[in-house]
Amino acid sequence: MTNNKPDGTEQDEINALVRAASGVDVDEAKLTRNVLTKIAVETNGKSSAFYGGFRSYSPAAACAGFAMLMLGAGFFGYVLGDIMGFAGDDQFLLLALSDPHGLNDPFLDPVFERVE
């Protein structure tokens, strides 16, 4: 290592070396073509307002969509249960716990028996 070169010269030499080491063979025409294709797709995509708007954010849109679906299903179940009067019926809870006989199952664990 030599330190007897002026700073400017040394910097220039390092820059030149970095430039030479960073040289890459680029197919500029292909790159330009790809960009123009992407832009064309983008422009056409925006014509469908809903899909076009969400397209760039597909992972976020998918999560948001799923969350909305779950919320909607929960609300629908709640309203339906309320209207049809089975919202407080724990038969459904047991059914959900994979007991097809519900409270009428003779082998039901006494813990689950209904207290009248």
Next chain:
Amino acid sequence: MALIARGERQALVSLMTLYQRPMVSVATRYLGRQDEAEEVVQDVFVRVWQNARLYDEKRAKVTTWIYRINVNLCIDRKRKRAFRQFIGLEEMTTEISDPVPNAADHHESRARLNEVRAAIDKLPDRQRMVLLLSAVAELETAAIADAMRISRGAVEQLLVRARRSLKAMTAEDI
């Protein structure tokens, strides 16, 4: 930029002709992979096309603005790759591209250039980016500071460290 904002594709092509080669060089040396670098640069120009209306010439030069997008997308790409490697979707090995010999290789021996490439790849991310923006993109300190959203002092410090490390890592005198 005004022409691009008006939808003139030829203006974008002219801009690409000016900047795409140094941008691919910077991104390739920063990311270590030319295929990823080319994707990043394509995305940069798509962003330029989409956001040309938002460009404010009072705030930054076109070069600075474009390189800022390039830097951001390179960092994003690197983070995504690190995450994919972390969850096992991508192997840890990075393909360090070995460029096709060009005019510069006639002046410097191939082995020497490979040594310099390896040394650049070993630099910390910020030092590497600052050095590449200075040497390859030929940006001034102020422009680099603007593109990387750091102070001029920090750029100068990173440049000094990068050059010192590069010099120490390469065997021969620079």
